[in-house]
Amino acid sequence: MYISVFRKAHFNAAHRLHNPNWSDEKNKMVFGLCNNPNYHGHNYQLEVKLSGEVDKETGYLIDLKDLTNIIKTHVELKFDHKNLNLELEEFKELNPTVENIAYVIWGILRNQLDKRFDIMVRLYETPYNYVEYDGR
Numbered sequence: 001m002y003i004s005v006f007r008k009a010h011f012n013a014a015h016r017l018h019n020p021n022w023s024d025e026k027n028k029m030v031f032g033l034c035n036n037p038n039y040h041g042h043n044y045q046l047e048v049k050l051s052g053e054v055d056k057e058t059g060y061l062i063d064l065k066d067l068t069n070i071i072k073t074h075v076e077l078k079f080d081h082k083n084l085n086l087e088l089e090e091f092k093e094l095n096p097t098v099e100n101i102a103y104v105i106w107g108i109l110r111n112q113l114d115k116r117f118d119i120m121v122r123l124y125e126t127p128y129n130y131v132e133y134d135g136r
Helices: 022-036 064-079 098-112
Strands: 002-015 040-051 118-124 129-133
Touching: 002 064, 002 129, 040 064, 064 098, 098 118, 098 129
Parallel strands: none
Antiparallel strands: 002 040, 040 118, 118 129
């Protein structure tokens, strides 16, 4: 049986959208308030979807306690209450847009989870704006 399970998590983080190859004027025009040199923050809501075949012996796709611990250890503790531009190596050269943050989180989870799982990350930057990434 091919099935999906979901786990929600959250973290709070600050960032600044900025392209160092552009002028200040162009950055302000493209990124607006998100280009604030003093940064700004979001209360991110994360949904992780794992899909695959259910284990016949346990009846689980994955033990959700294990998935919860992976997300907490490798995502929440890494991102929560951080300035993404300044504190996370992944964003030293990568603009921390919600798209790129979802991409980085997907990569972190891909490295922690069995390859038999298909992974999809949905990341809400606001209650109205979110992205999804599934590795394609």
